[in-house]
Amino acid sequence: MSADRHYPLLLALLAAATVALFLLSLTVGPAGIAFLESMKALVSDKADGVALIMREIRLPRAILGGMIGATLGLSGAVLQGYLRNPLAEPGLLGISASASLGAVLAIYTGLSAAFALALPLAALTGAVAAVLVVQALAGQRGGALIVILAGIAVTSFAGAMTSLALNLSPNPFAALEIMFWMLGSLTDRSMVHVWLSAPFMLVGWLMLASLGRALDALTLGSETAASMGIELRKVQFLAVFGTAASVGAATAVAGAIGFVGLVVPHILRPLVGARPSRLLPASALGGACVVLTADILVRIIAPERDLKLGVLTAIVGAPFFLWLVFRTRRSLL
Amino acid sequence: MTLLSVENLSVELGHRPVLHRLGFAVQPGEFIGLIGPNGAGKSTLLRSVLNLLPAQGQVRLCGTDAAAMNARQRAACVAYLAQEREIAWAVPVEMVVALGRSPHRPGFAALTDKDRAIVDAAMRRMDVEAFRHRIATELSGGEKARVLAARALAQDTPLLLADEPTAGLDPAHQIALMRLFDSLAADGRSVVASLHDLGLAARWCSRLILLDRGRIVADGPPASVLTPQSLRAIYGVEAWFGEADGAPIVHPLDLATPES
């Protein structure tokens, strides 16, 4: 099989692209620092302005871009495999929106100021609630359409509650921040955000990555998978909490970034021979590439405007989603 | 060793009793046809044996209490060929069949030579070798059914449960599948297959279990289970009974009149 031989090459290319985009992300910014100077500042022990910018502004931004992208790509691939639904992804299923709601409640009530871990934990709780609601509505045999409809309901509700929480905040700035929570941004994130979210994302990744073989078996349906030795309860636990932990933490520090988890697995699926287990590492790397690229573009296109990441991912992702609905519309019902 | 024994098995689906205190045992070398009208509980019986449904009663698989087995131990004893021929992704046929080996491989281990040999043999037996590199979702319904049957064979278990495996197959492949199950039985394995085609059931199975409204109403050799009386009472049909090459032939002819 050609996919067999090409698979290591594909992973190597994606990894190389991720590294290249990570480095590029470090060199893009309003301060206009030359490439070599910026790389030197990153490793030197000087504490001048350039070093400060590189270490405290651009490095966390690039790290978060890569990690959040990997989270979205990986969780999209897992959700599609787990639900056997080509339209599943954290954004469309309302997981991102619910995580946003959790994060918003933690931040604007001041809970996260008193107890920093409350932020990722609240986002995780929101994400778990969304996955469980969508799954309960759709059931194990729920069609693609039901899952998406459930996702729309959860997204709308979580969005409205987020908006309500922000409107009720006595802080006049809060009301304007709905954009951040709905579209996502990495502007001026710091190492504090990396330390807060990275452990949750890593734990989530481990849980999701362990699902490779189960997802392969689920290709033939949940009952056949169970007859092949797959413990469905364990798979459900890992899929739900792995997604919730990683997407929750990602959303808690960067808002909801849509469509990455939808588009990336779809583009890569034919390249890995459609095998769900092989799609996982490829989608993680692909997601990192996409979010890093989007975050580089927002800084190049409109450096002064603080363009939201979700705007770019939606410009590419929404037409793609429509095309996908068009292509699969017969099997949706 | 008894491969499967079922005692007092009862199943309720949404407060509606579907199976009532069923009991039977499957010995090595049997090819059992599970027959009965629509809604008799054939699929429910197969699925409850596999622990896919909550059930009351005792089920023992390969000599062990099924309730005490984990999914992997169960998968080493029994393979399942589901009625829905679901293949969610555009994967190659070869990968689908190789999935049958997954319960036997630890962790992320790759296929061994032995695994490959079993996969190849399964594909050969189901006559799907010719399209091993084709995309499984692009196959016809019958081809897909054979690929999935090859997948179940590749699991290489003493017991195979198949839910309407012949549906959608052309006569040649129906007979080929019956022959295959027969040869598995000859190897000392056992097959329990739910069947709607009474002709196939009568001709190929070593034993039939007739279900009606959640109860076993007859269990034995085809000739003793399929009688004019039982077909009239359970299926409500009149049939033609004959014999060819020492095997019974049953062919439903018309609906039975209620009085007769």
Place this chain on the structure above:
Amino acid sequence: MSKPKILKRGLFATAVLGMAAALPALAAEPAPRRVVSMNVCTDQLAMLIAGAGQLHSVSALADDPRASAMSDEARAFAVNHALAEEIFLMEPDLILAGTFSARATVGLLRRLGFRVEEFAPARSFADVRDNILRIGALLHRQERAAELVAQLDDGLERLRAGAQSGRTIALYEPNSYTAGGGTLANDIFTAAGLVNIAERLGVTGSTRLPLEQLIMARPDLIGRSSSDYEAPALAQENLVHPAFRALSQQDAIDLPVAKMICGAPFTLDVAFMLQDAAKQERP
């Protein structure tokens, strides 16, 4: 001529023309006796200028100490929320509004026959002087207005006589906003003998200054503008960003935001404070 200067002159000319057109009519009319202000800046000027009992209501923001320098005084007046219905029931004979706020309300009140006078936000001390004189004329309180203008001019004179340190300063607000040329903050910095680094970077108006650029520009002083709203918001996270903290350890000054939002004689306090701060802190 630079763009902000054109802007300033344009505004000045408009203001003068507007006053000239209004004055003859005013002379014939009696002084307004029930004035309602629906903008936090006109609120404060009206409170400073109006005679006893002349001002009836001020906007809700006027008694918020984070936005208003005269929150204590504001409690003496009825509160409005810039809603047409509410103001209609107050039966005012003069309404003071800001040009940027509640456009629909202003239009509706005009259609209902009320007299609404709109004021552009002050972008310089010259604007402040104009606004004081205009409100003085509208309320028939010209002497009081002249008194305030004299206070303002006297303060500006004292600032000019003080140290002209020429040190650089950047305003840094929530959401990484700063004020460049053509803003009241810029005029305050200039009056304090400082150089606004945003203006030097070519920034005009109130706009985003990315943290990276702030760090690279290395201003001598950072005027931090942050209000304590009890509830947190992401907008203020840039003010606790580790990179900003590292930059602003010694030389950040917390600005009294309420005195900078609106231009009035009390705005001079900010300039005096900065002039002092520039004197004390030597690099």
